Amino acid sequence: MQKSNIIFQIQEVSKSFGGVKAVNQVSFQAQGKEIIGLIGPNGAGKTTLFNLITGFLKPDEGQIYFQNRDITNLKPHRICQLGIGRTFQVVRPLSTLTILENIVTAALLRHNNYRDAKEYAIYIAQVMGLASKINKIAGGIPVADKKRLGFAQALATGAKLLLLDEVAAGLNSTEVDEFLNIIRKVSLEGLTIIMVEHVMKAVMNVAGRILVLDHGELIAQGRPEEVTKNEKVIKAYLGDQYKF
Amino acid sequence: MKKNPLPYNIFFIIFSLINLLLLPIFMKNPYFLDIAITVLLYAFLGNAWNIVGGYCGQASLGHAAYYGIGAYISTILSLKFGISPWIGMIVGAAFAGILAIILGYPSLRMKGPYFVFFTIGFAETIRVLFLTWKWVEGSRGIIIPFQNNPVNFIFFSKIPYYYIILGFLIIGMFITYSISRSKIGKYSIAIREDETMAEALGIDTALYKSYTFAISASLMAVGGTFYAQYVLYIHPNDLMSLNNSVIFMLIAVAGGKGTLFGPLIGSAIIMPLWEYFRATFGGRFAGLGIVFAGSIILIIGTAVPQGIMGILTKIYAKYSISKDNIVGEEK
Amino acid sequence: MREILQAIVNGILLGGIYSLIAIGLSLIWGVMRIINWAHGAMVMLSMYITFFAYSMFGLDPLIALPLVAVIMFIVGYILQMILVERTLDSPWISRLCATFGLMMLLESLALLFWSSNWRAIPVTYGTWTFCIGGIFISFSRLVAFSLALLMALALHLFLNRTEIGKAIKATAQDREAAALMGINIHNIYRITFGLGLAATGVAGASLMTFYFVFPKVGFPFALTAYIVCVLGGLGKLNGAVLGGLIIGIAQSVSAYLISPEYKMAVSFVIFLAVLYFKPGGIFGGVTE
Numbered sequence: 101m102q103k104s105n106i107i108f109q110i111q112e113v114s115k116s117f118g119g120v121k122a123v124n125q126v127s128f129q130a131q132g133k134e135i136i137g138l139i140g141p142n143g144a145g146k147t148t149l150f151n152l153i154t155g156f157l158k159p160d161e162g163q164i165y166f167q168n169r170d171i172t173n174l175k176p177h178r179i180c181q182l183g184i185g186r187t188f189q190v191v192r193p194l195s196t197l198t199i200l201e202n203i204v205t206a207a208l209l210r211h212n213n214y215r216d217a218k219e220y221a222i223y224i225a226q227v228m229g230l231a232s233k234i235n236k237i238a239g240g241i242p243v244a245d246k247k248r249l250g251f252a253q254a255l256a257t258g259a260k261l262l263l264l265d266e267v268a269a270g271l272n273s274t275e276v277d278e279f280l281n282i283i284r285k286v287s288l289e290g291l292t293i294i295m296v297e298h299v300m301k302a303v304m305n306v307a308g309r310i311l312v313l314d315h316g317e318l319i320a321q322g323r324p325e326e327v328t329k330n331e332k333v334i335k336a337y338l339g340d341q342y343k344f
Numbered sequence: 345m346k347k348n349p350l351p352y353n354i355f356f357i358i359f360s361l362i363n364l365l366l367l368p369i370f371m372k373n374p375y376f377l378d379i380a381i382t383v384l385l386y387a388f389l390g391n392a393w394n395i396v397g398g399y400c401g402q403a404s405l406g407h408a409a410y411y412g413i414g415a416y417i418s419t420i421l422s423l424k425f426g427i428s429p430w431i432g433m434i435v436g437a438a439f440a441g442i443l444a445i446i447l448g449y450p451s452l453r454m455k456g457p458y459f460v461f462f463t464i465g466f467a468e469t470i471r472v473l474f475l476t477w478k479w480v481e482g483s484r485g486i487i488i489p490f491q492n493n494p495v496n497f498i499f500f501s502k503i504p505y506y507y508i509i510l511g512f513l514i515i516g517m518f519i520t521y522s523i524s525r526s527k528i529g530k531y532s533i534a535i536r537e538d539e540t541m542a543e544a545l546g547i548d549t550a551l552y553k554s555y556t557f558a559i560s561a562s563l564m565a566v567g568g569t570f571y572a573q574y575v576l577y578i579h580p581n582d583l584m585s586l587n588n589s590v591i592f593m594l595i596a597v598a599g600g601k602g603t604l605f606g607p608l609i610g611s612a613i614i615m616p617l618w619e620y621f622r623a624t625f626g627g628r629f630a631g632l633g634i635v636f637a638g639s640i641i642l643i644i645g646t647a648v649p650q651g652i653m654g655i656l657t658k659i660y661a662k663y664s665i666s667k668d669n670i671v672g673e674e675k
Numbered sequence: 676m677r678e679i680l681q682a683i684v685n686g687i688l689l690g691g692i693y694s695l696i697a698i699g700l701s702l703i704w705g706v707m708r709i710i711n712w713a714h715g716a717m718v719m720l721s722m723y724i725t726f727f728a729y730s731m732f733g734l735d736p737l738i739a740l741p742l743v744a745v746i747m748f749i750v751g752y753i754l755q756m757i758l759v760e761r762t763l764d765s766p767w768i769s770r771l772c773a774t775f776g777l778m779m780l781l782e783s784l785a786l787l788f789w790s791s792n793w794r795a796i797p798v799t800y801g802t803w804t805f806c807i808g809g810i811f812i813s814f815s816r817l818v819a820f821s822l823a824l825l826m827a828l829a830l831h832l833f834l835n836r837t838e839i840g841k842a843i844k845a846t847a848q849d850r851e852a853a854a855l856m857g858i859n860i861h862n863i864y865r866i867t868f869g870l871g872l873a874a875t876g877v878a879g880a881s882l883m884t885f886y887f888v889f890p891k892v893g894f895p896f897a898l899t900a901y902i903v904c905v906l907g908g909l910g911k912l913n914g915a916v917l918g919g920l921i922i923g924i925a926q927s928v929s930a931y932l933i934s935p936e937y938k939m940a941v942s943f944v945i946f947l948a949v950l951y952f953k954p955g956g957i958f959g960g961v962t963e
Contacts, residue, residue, distance in 0.1 A: 154544065180546035188544070194537040205534045208527050209546040257546050403768060450951050456767060457710040457909075458950060461901045465943040468898065476936050586894075590775065597772065632787060638779030645772020646761045 105132040107292055108261055113162030114316075115152055122148045124316040125162070130261070135287050136294045137307035137324070141336055145316040146296040147189055150263050154186050155179040166261065181209065185259025187250040189266045189296075195239030199230055202238050202249055206256035221256060228252040228282065244275045251279075255286065262286070264295040268302040280306045304328070312336065364510060368503045377502045381574065383615045384509040385567060390595035390607030391516045392563035397593060398601030399520075399529060400556040401536025405589045406463030407564050409470040410440040412583035414565025415572040416474065419486055422496070429497035433569035437562040444561035445554045452550045455539075464586060471584040485579030488572060497573040505574050512570065513608070516563055521604055523559070532556050536602070564592075587634075594637060598644055600653025609652050614640065677809050682931040683924050684810050690923020691820035692878050696896055697903035697915040698827055699874030705910030706847040706867045709759065709770050713778040715897025717872050720781060721747050721879025722888035723789060729796045729883075736796055737818065740880035744826075747876030751869035759868065760861060778893075785890035795887035819881035826877045827916055830870065834912075843867055847910070898939065899926075902946040908956025917957060921945075 108130040115123040123145045130136055138146050151157040153164055155176040164172045171179055194202050203221035204214070211217040225231045228248045233241065238249060247267055254262055264283075268276045276299060283306055287293055297303035303310070303324075310327040312320040314336040320327050327333055371377055389411065396402050417439055418432030427435075451462045475483050492500045499505060523529040531552045534542040542549055572578050591614075599610025614637070621632045648655060700714050711717075721743050728739035758777070762769040803814035834840035846853040846863045854860050886892075903922050907914025925945060926938040933941075949956060 156540070156543075175548075176543040177546050177548045180544060186544055188541075192538055192541045194534055194541065196537060197533065201530070205530050206545045208530055212527060214525060214527070214530070253545060403771065450947060454950060454954070457704075458905065458954070460710070460771070461905060461946070462950065465898065465902070465939075465946055469940050469943045472936055472940055476934075590779070597768065601768075632783065634779050634783035635787065638776045638781075638783060641772045641776030641779060642758075643776075645769045645776055646758065646765070649765055649769045649772075 106130070107132050107167050109163075109165040110153065111163045111165075113149075113152060113159045113164060115148060115157060115160050121316050123152060123159075126313070126316070126318050127162075128311055128318060128321065130292050130294060132292055133287055133290060134292050134309060135283065135307045136292075137303035137310045138294055138296045138313060139298070139300070139303060139310060140313035143315075144313040144336075146313055147265060148316075149313070150186060150265055150296065153179075153263060154184060180257055180259075183258065183260035184263065185254030185257050185261070186263040187247070187254055187265055187267060189269075191243065191246040191250050193238035193241075193246050193249050195237070197238055198235050199238055199241070199245075199249055200225065200234035203234075203252050203256050206253035209256075210258040224252050224256045227255070227285075229278065243270050244272075247271065247279075251282070259291065261292045261294070264293060264297075266296055266298060268297055268299040276302050368506050374502050377506060379616055379619050381502060381506050381509055382619065383611050384506070384513050385570060385574075386591065386595055386615050387608040387611035388509065388513045388516050388570075389564060389567045389592050390599070390611055391513070391520055392560050392567065393592040394596040394601055394603075394607050395520055395523065395563070396553075396556045396560035398596050398603070398606065399524065399536065400532035400553060402553060402557070403460055403593065404463040404557075404560075405460055405586065405593060406465075406467030406470075407560070407592050408584045408586070408588035409467040410444065410561040410564035411568040411571070411588060411592075412470070412474065412578075412580060413440050413443065414568030415578045415583055416480055416486075416568075417565070418569040419488060419572050419578055420480060423486070423488065428495055429569060429573055430495075433497075433566055436565040436569055440565035441558040441562040444557040448554055448557045449550075452553055464589075467584060467586065467589060471580045474580040474584065482580070485577055485582075488576040488578075490576060497569075498576070505570075509570055512566065517604060517608070519559070519563070523556075524604065528552060528555055533602075590641075591637070594641055596651075597649075598640060598651050600651030600656075603651070603653040606651055606653045613652070678931060679928065681810050682927045684812060685816070686924035686927030687920055688812070688816040688820045688923070689927065690920040691823040692881060692919075693896070693899050693903050693923050694916045694919025695823035695826055695874050695878045695881075697900045697907065697919050698830060698912050699871035699878075700900050701904045701907070701910055701912055701915045702830070702874075703868060703871040704904070705912075706843055707759075707763070707864055709763075710774070710901075711868075711871065712771065712774040712897075713781060714871075714875060714900060715893030715895075716778040716781040717747065717750075717875040717893070718879045718882070718896050719785060719888060719890065719893035720750070721876040722883050722886075722892065723785065723794075724876075725880045725883040726794045726796060726888055730794075735798060736880050736883040737822075740822065740877060743880045744873045744876040747879075748869040748873040751872030752865045754872075755865040755868035760864065763864075778897075782890050782893070789890070791889055793887040793889045796883050798884055801885065813885060815885035819884055822877060822881050824916075826874060827912070830874065831912065833870075839863075839866065895939065899942060902942050904956075905946055906949050906956055911956065914957050 106129050111127050112125045113123060114121060114125050126149060138149070140146055148157065152159050155171070155174050155178065158173060162172070163170060166182060166184060169182065171182065194205065197205070200218070200221055203224055204217050207217040207221045207224070211220055222231070222234065225234050228251060230245065230248055230252060233245065238246070251264070251267065267279055271279065280302060283293060283295070295303060295307070307324060310322065310324050311318060312327060312330070312333050319332045319336060320330045367380060368377060371380065393404070393407050397404060414433070414436040417436035418429045421427040421432040421435060422429045447466065451459055454462055474480060480486065490498060492498055531542065531547045534545065534547055535549050535552060539549055568583065571583070595610035595614055596607045597610070598614060599608065600606030617636060621636055644651065696714065696718055700711060703709055703711050724743050724746060725736050725739050728734040728742065729736065754777070758773055759770070762773045798815065800814050805812045805814065834844055842853065842858045843863055843866065845856070846858060846860060850860060899922060903915055903918040906921060907916070907918030922942055922945065925941055929941040930938045
């Protein structure tokens with residue numbers, strides 16, 4: 101392995117809801133510029149994990165570190181300010197605002213001046229392929245554009261670690277490929293990405309490392325080729341129609 | 345779908361401004377001047393409510409409390425300590441702003457109806473407090489002696505009052521305009537649209553809600569001082585009533601909440617009609633004014649939530665090309 | 676000591692009525708996620724209906740009570756159908772405006788038609804009082820209290836033992852699932868709103884046995900009902916019952932110990948404390 105560049109660490113984090121352990125003693129690390137895929141059957145706890153990392157939920161036990169800073173109990177906005185951005189599984193744009201305004205709102209985190217924020221937002225829109233639509237109202241655009249918008253907003257907040265929650269869901273093959281290209285590009289520029297995915301083709305092709313969650317536990321970790329052959333993983337998916 | 349806002353056409357604004365400035369010259373009748381002053385005052389108050397209710401989406405039904413506090417602070421300071429009401433007005437505004445932050449703090453985490461309950465209960469408690477407080481003459485109210493003198497913020501003719509409230513309104517709307525183009529404004533709108541998403545974008549929702557609340561409350565207090573100096577009699581039930589809080593909200597919502605000119609339009613339409621009902625039907629028919637207001641709220645609530653500005657925007661949209669919009673308007 | 680006990684007893688008796696009013700409000704919220712800002716005005720309306728049943732037909736409030744309950748149910752059903760239903764898919768401010776506007780309309784129409792004079796019904800049993808261990812219990816208040824609890828019990832049984840009741844509960848839990856199961860959601864909503872108002876009908880009629888009505892009488896009851904609902908947990912009906920009794924006692928005792936003007940302030944402090952420490956209320960109701 102190259103020299104250690106660990107920017108994110110989660111240690112033995114658990115979370116229960118009314119007696120059910122949604123996340124059970126999960127531990128892993130992420131290095132700068134890594135693209136990590138987080139997969140697992142429905143209900144495995146992936147989104148809960150994201151919510152724990154981004155401060156929307158508090159862990160019952162365990163620690164979370166980002167850039168050597170303990171972020172376990174911080175509020176969501178603080179975590180975002182420190183450099184962790186996310187998208188939501190169910191896209192939530194600020195629907196009465198335009199695409200541009202949506203991104204500007206995100207960009208204001210790093211640019212106090214409205215004009216600077218706007219300039220930066222336009223740049224991000226171009227990266228995401230939304231440049232021609234910046235004046236459309238976010239509530240009325242197609243799902244693929246909403247997903248691009250969510251991604252754009254996360255980028256615009258100046259995130260160093262990006263948590264993508266099922267970004268490929270509901271998109272056609274071309275759209276998925278476009279997203280993967282952006283992910284690769286963005287990772288090369290220095291971002292670390294953890295992506296929850298059900299669309300296997302998407303995540304297997306772009307991730308350097310795969311984590312598999314089942315019933316709240318991390319059951320396997322490794323390169324895509326290794327993980328697909330892992331017995332525990334196959335068993336976890338038995339009965340689901342996901343094909344590798 | 346593209347956005348087609350009304351162009352805040354600079355010529356139209358200047359034209360209206362000139363009209364407003366010249367109005368007292370043409371409208372000598374003090375009765376109508378009084379209505380004009382009332383319209384401007386409530387436009388100012390509606391605008392203050394709009395900052396936190398329209399742009400930030402926190403529907404407070406307790407704003408009348410700040411209105412009353414402003415009135416009482418400047419009045420008490422002037423009558424008991426001889427401080428000019430102009431200074432008292434600033435003190436009242438500052439106090440209201442700080443109070444909004446302190447008392448607003450517990451309410452920051454309350455969502456939806458809980459928040460509205462809280463604001464209602466808060467205002468009612470303050471009202472009852474003032475009613476029973478002997479030092480501020482509680483249930484008898486305070487009469488402000490008529491000492492005709494600009495330093496005392498008291499004038500014989502209505503005309504100075506007219507220009508003062510017009511000035512306040514212009515300043516208030518300018519503040520709203522600046523906010524809407526600033527970080528505070530954009531963040532407030534995000535909070536209004538989706539608080540969870542706002543948090544995920546790094547917005548300290550508690551902080552920004554506090555900011556808007558403080559600004560809104562301060563402006564309300566300023567309005568309270570003006571009212572006290574204009575009417576020269578203050579009483580908790582006149583100032584801090586739920587009725588008043590609802591009117592502030594109604595004016596902003598009817599005109600178009602979250603828009604710059606909404607409160608002005610709302611006030612211009614509602615207040616004269618209200619006055620008409622009040623004057624024409626006295627006594628138990630005073631209820632008619634509220635029947636009217638209630639009907640408006642009902643209709644707006646169910647059929648036209650965007651208010652008059654919303655209607656105008658739609659009409660305009662059919663006849664124009666899109667532009668980069670200026671303020672984050674509510675659809 | 677005896678005076679405090681007296682205050683507590685009075686508080687319990689009045690609290691029962693608060694509970695009933697709050698149950699109606701809580702039910703509407705639990706099923707439809709709407710706060711009926713006109714709830715207090717509905718209490719006022721039922722009180723007036725009871726009054727006119729007396730002044731025009733000589734009916735004693737307790738006799739008129741079932742009739743008033745039915746009338747209010749119908750009123751609720753129709754209101755939901757023609758008004759509230761339209762706002763279900765609009766932003767929450769529409770619902771606020773709709774029910775708030777309704778309240779303003781009702782109060783001002785009441786003022787218009789019936790003036791601000793207080794109206795009361797001189798019931799024959801109005802002065803009957805029991806004395807138990809030095810504590811005086813007014814017959815009317817006791818009956819009102821019992822009726823309130825009876826109605827609460829009836830609602831509980833209805834919701835849990837009848838088909839429609841279970842359908843209502845199902846809708847409250849998951850609107851879409853209920854629809855998929857073939858439940859007519861809009862009808863359920865209308866019935867729920869009707870039931871909520873029927874509860875105010877019983878409360879109003881009961882109140883007329885010892886209280887008086889005027890156009891704004893509903894406001895303090897409404898305010899108290901909101902506090903009770905939050906205290907008990909919005910959507911939790913047993914919470915509303917318990918909450919009503921607690922607030923009733925708190926108001927009564929504080930009126931005695933401090934002064935009657937402060938009873939709303941005390942209720943409000945309780946309200947704040949609950950919101951701050953246990954936002955879900957005593958029984959941890961729905962906080963969204």
